[in-house]
Amino acid sequence: xxxxxxxxxxxxxxxxxxxxxxxxxxxxxxxxxxxxxxxxxxxxxxxxxxxxxxxxxxxxxxxxxxxxxxxxxxxxxxxxxxxxxxxxxxxxxxxxxxxxxxxxxxxxxxxxxxxxxxxxxxxxxxxxxxxxxxxxxxxxxxxxxxxxxxxxxxxxxxxxxxxxxxxxxxxxxxxxxxxxxxxxxxxxxxxxxxxxxxxxxxxxxxxxxxxxxxxxxxxxxxxxxxxxxxxxxxxxxxxxxxxxxxxxxxxxxxxxxxxxxxxxxxxxxxxxxxxxxxxxxxxxxxxxxxxxxxxxxxxxxxxxxxxxxxxxxxxxxxxxxxxxxxxxxxxxxxxxxxxxxxxxxxxxxxxxxxxxxxxxxxxxx
Amino acid sequence: xxxxxxxxxxxxxxxxxxxxxxxxxxxxxxxxxxxxxxxxxxxxxxxxxxxxxxxxxxxxxxxxxxxxxxxxxxxxxxxxxxxxxxxxxxxxxxxxxxxxxxxxxxxxxxxxxxxxxxxxxxxxxxxxxxxxxxxxxxxxxxxxxxxxxxxxxxxxxxxxxx
Numbered sequence: 001x002x003x004x005x006x007x008x009x010x011x012x013x014x015x016x017x018x019x020x021x022x023x024x025x026x027x028x029x030x031x032x033x034x035x036x037x038x039x040x041x042x043x044x045x046x047x048x049x050x051x052x053x054x055x056x057x058x059x060x061x062x063x064x065x066x067x068x069x070x071x072x073x074x075x076x077x078x079x080x081x082x083x084x085x086x087x088x089x090x091x092x093x094x095x096x097x098x099x100x101x102x103x104x105x106x107x108x109x110x111x112x113x114x115x116x117x118x119x120x121x122x123x124x125x126x127x128x129x130x131x132x133x134x135x136x137x138x139x140x141x142x143x144x145x146x147x148x149x150x151x152x153x154x155x156x157x158x159x160x161x162x163x164x165x166x167x168x169x170x171x172x173x174x175x176x177x178x179x180x181x182x183x184x185x186x187x188x189x190x191x192x193x194x195x196x197x198x199x200x201x202x203x204x205x206x207x208x209x210x211x212x213x214x215x216x217x218x219x220x221x222x223x224x225x226x227x228x229x230x231x232x233x234x235x236x237x238x239x240x241x242x243x244x245x246x247x248x249x250x251x252x253x254x255x256x257x258x259x260x261x262x263x264x265x266x267x268x269x270x271x272x273x274x275x276x277x278x279x280x281x282x283x284x285x286x287x288x289x290x291x292x293x294x295x296x297x298x299x300x301x302x303x304x305x306x307x308x309x310x311x312x313x314x315x316x317x318x319x320x321x322x323x324x325x326x327x328x329x330x331x332x333x334x335x336x337x338x339x340x341x342x343x344x345x346x347x348x349x350x351x352x353x354x355x356x357x358x359x360x361x362x363x364x365x
Numbered sequence: 366x367x368x369x370x371x372x373x374x375x376x377x378x379x380x381x382x383x384x385x386x387x388x389x390x391x392x393x394x395x396x397x398x399x400x401x402x403x404x405x406x407x408x409x410x411x412x413x414x415x416x417x418x419x420x421x422x423x424x425x426x427x428x429x430x431x432x433x434x435x436x437x438x439x440x441x442x443x444x445x446x447x448x449x450x451x452x453x454x455x456x457x458x459x460x461x462x463x464x465x466x467x468x469x470x471x472x473x474x475x476x477x478x479x480x481x482x483x484x485x486x487x488x489x490x491x492x493x494x495x496x497x498x499x500x501x502x503x504x505x506x507x508x509x510x511x512x513x514x515x516x517x518x519x520x521x522x523x524x525x526x527x
Contacts, residue, residue: 051444193445198371
């Protein structure tokens, strides 16, 4: 028995929440599925204030934005929320299998918005599998969702926004951060974030990498060193650090397996974090009525994910015949916001990734 | 260099420092924001016209220091914690420095703590004159510190632990 529904939104992070609200505001019926027991995706772990403008909740903390949007979604009569629900796969005729309440359920949505986010990249070095070596997302989950400190002294690998923000959050939790280690010759994070951790005394080592982790049963220390422009260790620059946690924050990769399964045309775009779907300027993939939004469409800030969610939600609703009167106006407003967020020097990478994607052909295997 | 170390250069700091005349007059904002990123709450929160209008959300803040009265509302609004207020008119020897604070413990008014510079080094003791809470929605504390005048443009954080 296949349940027919209007719009399925997969994932309840910033993109999925806004996609659900965007589609429901136009009058469409939305089913929002979330693997975790609660809504919000990565927003629930974000204790820092957001950038952007007031349309994207600037100055508010991520977890507060999650609370606000989750409440709106849960109170909305057109949105049905299914937490603890995992999408198992996409089958013929657009049938989606869900695992919910220990049962497998098949549904057939008229439109799908994929807002699954991203997964963390990892790093290979000797002993990189020792207990005590975490991804930054896990450290944030332990600290900010469950209130558990991951260790006493944490070395951070990666000076992008995630590495620097998680370092700051560790300091807030009373955990020492003796080093932030970054392979690139410059800090990738917003410089204001870097200045925040610097004035709390955390050194940032650019052009450095981890050579090895040490320890018998679990992590006891690391060796790191400067690297030259060919990324080779500089002899004599090795440094030892005693740490019980090494936190890896070296980028994200879009989670798009369901789009591959659905037969969407994909391209490999390094600037966007990996394989991403070809799509229209309203985020519809090459398979009609399948949309993508947020990090699944290319790694970017949460503020942009929210606006992408709105665009996908509005357009999916339009495809089903809802909200024709207000569509153009709402779309234009969202497009202006997105263009603003991407227009400065900080948006250069995403702009070049999107330009490359627009020129791309499908990759075949 | 800021992009390598997280510490702004003396030239960058000089460019955002109000004139000596304006500093002598009383509290005034110093915005240590040197990178164009899509962010504008400092401008939207200011009711005094101290921040010139943004033409683009990526603009760096541009100031009208004569309109700024040093109220410090922008300190709690800046997601980058890059906004400070300095009052050099406080006394002959001392200045007030207002900083954002997001750590525990929140220092008590009247306590003396270490004043830290932009690299986190302790440069001089400071007295916590006032602790203001920017509210439930924001959760930032704004501390008013009394510092020796010569450190008013160096101290940007505090150390509360031994």
